[in-house]
Every structure is written in structure tokens, then in C-alpha cells.
Amino acid sequence: MASKKQESAEVDEKFLTCAICMLHFRDPRILPCLHTFCKQCLQEWATKQQPLECPTCHKRVSLSEQSVGRLMSNYYVNKLLDFAAVKKGAEPGVPCQVCEGKEGGSRVWCVQCAVLLCESCTNTHRKFPAMRGHQIVTKENLEASEGVPSNFQRKAFCPKHEQQVLSFYCEPCQTLVCVDCTVVDHRRSDQHNPVDIVAVAERKKQDLQELLLKVEPREKVVRATLSKVETEILELPTMAEAAIEKATEYFDELIALIQDRKEEVVKEIGSSLKRVGACLDTQKEAMEFELTGLIMASEFCKQALEHRSDVHVIEVEGQVRQRVEELLTTPTDLTARPSHVVFSEGTAVEELRDAVGQAGFVQVKVKVDASKCSLDIKPVVVECRNVSLFSTIDRNGRLCSVPKDDITALLTDPLGRAVPTQLQQKGKGLWEISYTPEVTGNHRLEVKVNGMSVAGSPYDVIVEIRDTPVLTIGGEGGGEVELSCPSDVAVDMDGNIAVLEAGNRRVQIVDSMTGQSLRCFLLDGEDSFGIDTDSSGQFLVTSENMFSAGKQAVFVYSKEGKLTRTVKPDCLQHATGVAVLKDGRMVVADNRQMSCLLLQHDGSHIRDIGKGQLQNPWFIAVDESRDLLFVTDTAAHKVFVFDLEGKLKFSFGKFGESDGEFNRPSGMTLDPAGSIIVADLNNRRLQEFRPDGTYLRTVAAVQAGSPAGIAMTPDGHIAVACFSGHCVELYRYM
CATH class of the missing domain: 2.120.10.30 (TolB, C-terminal domain)
Structure with missing residues (x-):
């Protein structure tokens, strides 16, 4: 349907241009999908592609080269084309389309003939008896009207009787006919019933009005949704940047955790090295001290056995025994001490790789529609944990997931004091809002998604005494x-x-x-x-x-x-x-x-x-x-x-x-x-x-x-x- 702008004096050139040849329409014809193209363009297109696919909406149409001629003409586009021609013809220097002369004076437009005429040709045109009823539009007519005059349109002539205007409609045949047709081919009978075109047009207008009433609500919804989609397209780069920023923060935190753990482990290795080294040094010193005593006792015994006299052996045997027993009764602990500082993986790299593979994921979500979200408030009892069920719903009416941080729930008691609330996800698009009110009376619960109040928010929450059955x-x-x-x-x-x-x-x-x-x-x-x-x-x-x-x-x-x-x-x-x-x-x-x-x-x-x-x-x-x-x-x-x-x-x-x-x-x-x-x-x-x-x-x-x-x-x-x-x-x- 044309807009007000298209009916204005300044006709939109785009509206008059064929999408195939990119020129002004020549004999515009309407496809079943209601898109308009030149008759000649459609005939050429039909020879190249079958079934023909509408260049605009890609709807497939079975159409032969011959059947193009049976498509309906777009009278409205013809009207605008004529109007554009008249506007241009009103300008100085435009030739007459009959004599092609450029003599001075304004041009007029014959609606039936669809030509610009100079003054001389106009006079001649009026003298022909067959053309005396033709509608002539002058420059003054255009200036006196706002936009395209309602009567500015070509008359439709019968294809069989070219001088006769289509003024009747044969209902059984569903065909427009002229007065001659009602006498010859469509004489009133059981098979034909020609009626005045005005009455039929009025009925068809009512039908079109009913169709308009059906289309307009859907058009409004689609237009609003399209506006939202366009807004979302504009917001998409910003959202992507925010997602990248959030992901970067998340993984930077993970990297920082790994780095901190690395530093902790390296520091612990250094501390363990010092501790184990000191322990081994102490053990080494004790062993060396004991070994020195044992060597001395051993050497003394050997010398006594090899070089001492019997008297001397008898004299020193007691002293040697005492020393040996002393060494053997207080031996150094030879138990193995921790002597290796090694690193154990703990969580294997493969396991960690699997875990890292689960760290963070990207979701492409349908944007939540706050106006469609719903809250189910169950009866509320004072000093008890109460739960309200909240559903996040997208613009298609389906449950959708949203980040927890995007939802806010604020409950206030009758004195305006905030009551703590907890939010817990129970499933895709399903949330529990829990709270424990301390006083009875009318509380207010305000729920928002992405900063927008959901439908019905703020809600009245009536808190009753504990002994009241819910x-x-x-x-x-x-x-x-x-x-x-x-x-x-x-x-x-x-x-x-x-x-x-x-x-x-x-x-x-x-x-x-x-x-x-x-x-x-x-x-x-x-x-x-x-x-x-x-x-x-x-x-x-x-x-x-x-x-x-x-x-x-x-x-x-x-x-x-x-x-x-x-x-x-x-x-x-x-x-x-x-x-x-x-x-x-x-x-x-x-x-x-x-x-x-x-x-x-x-x-x-x-x-x-x-x-x-x-x-x-x-x-x-x-x-x-x-x-x-x-x-x-x-x-x-x-x-x-x-x-x-x-x-x-x-x-x-x-x-x-x-x-x-x-x-x-x-x-x-x-x-x-x-x-x-x-x-x-x-x-x-x-x-x-x-x-x-x-x-x-x-x-x-x-x-x-x-x-x-x-x-x-x-x-x-x-x-x-x-x-x-x-x-x-x-x-x-x-």
C-alpha cells in the first residue's frame, strides 16, 4: 500500500522504479506476491528462470512468457507515473508528445491518452468526436489540488472493444466487461450476470478494509519487532565488546590464579629445599661425629691387639669397652630422611585441559522481553522462607536464559525497609526469588530485567500471620x-x-x-x-x-x-x-x-x-x-x-x-x-x-x-x- 509521501506532489522515484531494469515502470504488472515489475522485464525473466522467483521477496511463481500478459496492471503506479509526467510537462521547454514541438506555453495532460499536449494539439484533440469525453488536466488543475487528484487516473478500456470503457463486472466469470460485452459475450443469463462496476467496487472496498484490519495488527507487531531487531543489530558490537571484556576478565582471573599457584609452588619448593637441606646437614654432622668415634675405637682396638702387651691389654680393655658401649647405646639415627624435593602434578594436565575446556562458554541468546516476563507470587507467611517463581521470556513468548546479574529483585516492607532477597536459577528461564519477611502487611516486590521493570512490577505481596493457612x-x-x-x-x-x-x-x-x-x-x-x-x-x-x-x-x-x-x-x-x-x-x-x-x-x-x-x-x-x-x-x-x-x-x-x-x-x-x-x-x-x-x-x-x-x-x-x-x-x- 502506498504511503502519504507517495501520494504527495513529490513522488518517490524509488517507488516508480522497476527493481529489474532500474528504470521507470513500463506497463507495470503485479505478481501474486503483490510486487510490481515491468511487463517486458517479467517476460524476459520468465524465459531465463522457471519457476520464476520474485526478485524482491523470492517467492516462487509458475509463470510463462505468455501468461505475463494476463497479470493485473498496477493502476496506482500508472497513475503516479502519469502524475510525474504531468509535473515534468509543466516545466518550460518540454516538447508536445503529439507534434513534438517546443513552442512556448504550458502543456496539458490527457488522462485517457496518457500524453502531453501543446495548446494547438489540445484544440485539435477536442474536435475529434471520440475524444470529446477525455479528461484534460492543466497546470492550474495541479496547482489547485494537494498531491495527486483523486480523479487523476486513466480509464480502463475493454480489450475486445477498445473504444469502450470497462463499466460492468460479470460475477460468474469474475471479469470486467464493457457495455458491448453485456450485449454480446456476457448477456444476462444463468451463466452471466453483469452488474454495475460501482456497486461491485464498493463491496470490494469493504473486503479490502476487512483485510486491512487483519493486516494492520500484524504489521504493527512486525514493525515494532523489526525496530527492536535493528536496535539489537546496532547494539551487537557493544554487546560483543562487553562479552569480550567479561571473558577477558574471567580468563585473566584464571591465569592470575594459575600464576599465583605457580609462585606458591615455586616458593614452597625453595622452602622445602632449605628445610630438607638443613635436616640432611644435621644428620650428616651427627653421622660424621659417630663415625669418628667408631673409627678411633676400632683403631685403638686394633693397635692393642697388634702391638700392646698383655698387661696393657688388660688395663685398657675396660676403658675401650666403656667407650664402645657408649657409642653403640647412643647411635645416630640412620633412618632415611626426606632427601628429594620433587614436583607432583596433582591434577594431571589432561584432566586440567578438560576442565579448562569447560571454563567459560559462549551463548547466543534471544533477548529477554521484560514486558512478557511473569512472576507467580504464592501466599506469604511472616517469619518463614517464602518463594516466588519468576520466568524470563523472550519476545517470541519462550523461556530464555539470562545472566543472573541481569535480574534484580527488591522487596520492601510496609515501612519502606528493604527485605533481603535471594535469587536462584531452577532451570532454563525459571528462577526462585526467596525472602523471609519479619513483619505482616502489604510489601512491595519490584523485579527488573536489564534495568527494565517486568510486566506488573512492582507487585503487592501480602504477608500474613504464621497461623494463616496459605x-x-x-x-x-x-x-x-x-x-x-x-x-x-x-x-x-x-x-x-x-x-x-x-x-x-x-x-x-x-x-x-x-x-x-x-x-x-x-x-x-x-x-x-x-x-x-x-x-x-x-x-x-x-x-x-x-x-x-x-x-x-x-x-x-x-x-x-x-x-x-x-x-x-x-x-x-x-x-x-x-x-x-x-x-x-x-x-x-x-x-x-x-x-x-x-x-x-x-x-x-x-x-x-x-x-x-x-x-x-x-x-x-x-x-x-x-x-x-x-x-x-x-x-x-x-x-x-x-x-x-x-x-x-x-x-x-x-x-x-x-x-x-x-x-x-x-x-x-x-x-x-x-x-x-x-x-x-x-x-x-x-x-x-x-x-x-x-x-x-x-x-x-x-x-x-x-x-x-x-x-x-x-x-x-x-x-x-x-x-x-x-x-x-x-x-x-x-
Whole structure:
């Protein structure tokens, strides 16, 4: 589409120039890609190349030399060419294009004939009857109009009836026709329907307007992106210089480290040389002193034996013996001393070469678009480590890597004080922004990439009291996301929460981030109590039938909720909590037998754990890294800790409501560091203990009633099954 500038009085020469011959267009024709070239140029081009490739956009077009003539003429370019000719013709000295005379006076332009006429030829032109309707444009007409006049265009004539203007459109044939054609070749019938060209043109204009509305948004995006790309091209040398500078600094630092190490080693060799030399000199001096004494004693003995009399031998033998014994009882240490100073490579050159090969790498990255970056702020709790997830996204909407130094995150509390933040990369384009606010209230988090604020920044961060659940799932009922008497929870392999509902006799899988129900499946047992997942993602559910010991079982369900097998150990009497080991073995609490049962994958009995020590075991947790089993006992108001061989290691807790005390401890889970989190049923709270059972803190006061089973989600929340509250509450832990 032509711009305003192209319709101005000063027509852009480039717009009127054919890209093939580099001259003004001669009979301009439009290719399907909407680029325009001279008809003759296209005919010549078609003889050289098939399929023809547009010289401008390289789109391929199947076009023969003959079919060039059937391409549409570019009327708009013709109009501009005519206008340019008229502008030039208005200048003095331009010859008439009919008589070729250069007599004085201005020239006029016949729009239909597309020629410049002098005054004499104009008068003659008007006398011909066939030309009386031709539009004549004078110099005064041009000066009176701004730009190209709207009516300044050649009339289109019928190729069959050359004196007739194309004024009708045959819709079935989709062809422009003249009035003669409507009588001869396109008479109105079932095959032809010629209509006035004005009505059709109006409809086509509306179609073009709709197309324009579709094109303009894309054009705007492409234009803006092109501007960014052009800016990036200009910035590229600067960025390369910065990268070279950074790489130079990095490798200079490595070289400096190597050089410093070299100097340290050379200095150490010199020090070792002095130390070993002094040691050897001392040893040498002692040996020489001893050797002198031994030689003298040896020579004295030889002389006495060879040259002394018996009397003299008897007299000196005692003195010689004393000296020899003295030399032999205090000998010089002849043990080998360090006598070589050598250099050992430590890290072999080949290994170091491999390591150096990994030192620094060049990445060609798509530039991050701050307007497309996103921040996911999760519920925030005071005095706890909270995490917001930040995604760096390029202009194509894809996650992209950026240097850590390019991202800044500033959190301020309600008084405007800065709260320390930490930034950690979790994957390509994925970052964790962590912080521990010390006060409640509305905080502000400002995030920037390359100094530009990301979309939505600064963000409002509402910090709530520690006992406020960050998410409450459910409410009494049997519908989707409704719960009835949830007794236990587990976290599946996807990080979702599996809720065991004793009231609805089902397991419902919910999203730990949103609380939305994902799926559910019905249970086969009665009075289900505990749930856990094995290493393959299957769910194990205990069934405690209080009226029949023969129906105790552990039901195993697939990830989709299909019952895969039923384990019915003969030794099981009243199953409560369950925990699955990595090798498939399981531990089941049995409060009728007042012990825990370690079972094989098939349910065969391995051993009892805690018999004679436990009174009413409920929930259990296993720390396989330390070979420990943790059991809550609601009757003893304690947590017992055994090894998997059944030996009691220690216990902690007692009845009460003070810190570290329990009133019926229930659910239990372990954090990655080995700390123990215990739900306190009647005190309605969560308490954290160190791995040795020492009280650490109260994590939260549970808002809903009867906290039972608990589990820790991958993002550091504790999910609490609230039995009488008919919900699951999530509390911030890490």
C-alpha cells in the first residue's frame, strides 16, 4: 500500500522504479506476491528462470512468457507515473508528445491518452468526436489540488472493444466487461450476470478494509519487532565488546590464579629445599661425629691387639669397652630422611585441559522481553522462607536464559525497609526469588530485567500471620473439591496431594498449587485410615474394620486409581498408618496389637516393631537414610523412634500443652534435613522437632478441627488433613 509521501506532489522515484531494469515502470504488472515489475522485464525473466522467483521477496511463481500478459496492471503506479509526467510537462521547454514541438506555453495532460499536449494539439484533440469525453488536466488543475487528484487516473478500456470503457463486472466469470460485452459475450443469463462496476467496487472496498484490519495488527507487531531487531543489530558490537571484556576478565582471573599457584609452588619448593637441606646437614654432622668415634675405637682396638702387651691389654680393655658401649647405646639415627624435593602434578594436565575446556562458554541468546516476563507470587507467611517463581521470556513468548546479574529483585516492607532477597536459577528461564519477611502487611516486590521493570512490577505481596493457612481445600460434601472426614494425605509423583476421605470412601487428587480437583477414585475397603505412595507412584491404602479382624487389608491402586492388588496379611488385626520403603517393603501400624508390622511386598511378615513399648500406634514415617522408623502413640502422647531391626532408639514428648508436649499426637512427616513435624490433635497445632527429638518451634496453629495425617509438598508446604473440619489446610513451612 502506498504511503502519504507517495501520494504527495513529490513522488518517490524509488517507488516508480522497476527493481529489474532500474528504470521507470513500463506497463507495470503485479505478481501474486503483490510486487510490481515491468511487463517486458517479467517476460524476459520468465524465459531465463522457471519457476520464476520474485526478485524482491523470492517467492516462487509458475509463470510463462505468455501468461505475463494476463497479470493485473498496477493502476496506482500508472497513475503516479502519469502524475510525474504531468509535473515534468509543466516545466518550460518540454516538447508536445503529439507534434513534438517546443513552442512556448504550458502543456496539458490527457488522462485517457496518457500524453502531453501543446495548446494547438489540445484544440485539435477536442474536435475529434471520440475524444470529446477525455479528461484534460492543466497546470492550474495541479496547482489547485494537494498531491495527486483523486480523479487523476486513466480509464480502463475493454480489450475486445477498445473504444469502450470497462463499466460492468460479470460475477460468474469474475471479469470486467464493457457495455458491448453485456450485449454480446456476457448477456444476462444463468451463466452471466453483469452488474454495475460501482456497486461491485464498493463491496470490494469493504473486503479490502476487512483485510486491512487483519493486516494492520500484524504489521504493527512486525514493525515494532523489526525496530527492536535493528536496535539489537546496532547494539551487537557493544554487546560483543562487553562479552569480550567479561571473558577477558574471567580468563585473566584464571591465569592470575594459575600464576599465583605457580609462585606458591615455586616458593614452597625453595622452602622445602632449605628445610630438607638443613635436616640432611644435621644428620650428616651427627653421622660424621659417630663415625669418628667408631673409627678411633676400632683403631685403638686394633693397635692393642697388634702391638700392646698383655698387661696393657688388660688395663685398657675396660676403658675401650666403656667407650664402645657408649657409642653403640647412643647411635645416630640412620633412618632415611626426606632427601628429594620433587614436583607432583596433582591434577594431571589432561584432566586440567578438560576442565579448562569447560571454563567459560559462549551463548547466543534471544533477548529477554521484560514486558512478557511473569512472576507467580504464592501466599506469604511472616517469619518463614517464602518463594516466588519468576520466568524470563523472550519476545517470541519462550523461556530464555539470562545472566543472573541481569535480574534484580527488591522487596520492601510496609515501612519502606528493604527485605533481603535471594535469587536462584531452577532451570532454563525459571528462577526462585526467596525472602523471609519479619513483619505482616502489604510489601512491595519490584523485579527488573536489564534495568527494565517486568510486566506488573512492582507487585503487592501480602504477608500474613504464621497461623494463616496459605490454601484451604474442600468443605463438607461429596462433590468435586468437597471432602468428608479426610483422615490422611500423601503427595504423588507429580507433586499433587492425594486426600484419603473416610466419609466418602474415596481418594481425591488435588492440585497442591490451586486446590483444584484433578481426579478421584472409590475405595474397596471399609473404614480406610492411612495412605502412602510407593516408588512407582502407586497408592497404598490401609483398611481398618473395627468389627472384623478377618477383613484387614492394604489395598494397592495404580496412579489412575485402578485396584492392582490386595494385600491381606494374616498377622494384621487393626491397620492404621502405613509407610512404604523404597524396596517395596511396608510398615503398617496395628493399634490392636500395639505394634508396627514390617511386611514384605506380598504382605508376608518380617518382624514386629515396638511390641511391649507402644500402646496405641497411629501414624508412622520412615527415614531410610538413617534407618529409622517414627511412630506417634496417642495413648502415650509420645513419638517413638525405632531402627528397622526393631530396636528402640529414643522417644520424645509427654502429655501437656506446652512446647514439645502433646495431647494425642497424630500425623507426622519429615523434612529434607531430617527434622520431624508432628500434628498435635487436641492441641490443634503443628510442632517441629530436631532429628534427635529436641523441640524446635511451633510451625502453625491449625485453624480447622482435628488435624490428622500430614504430608510435605515439594514447594515446602505442609498439607494437613482436618478430619472434623472436612478440609485440607496448607501451611507454609520452608
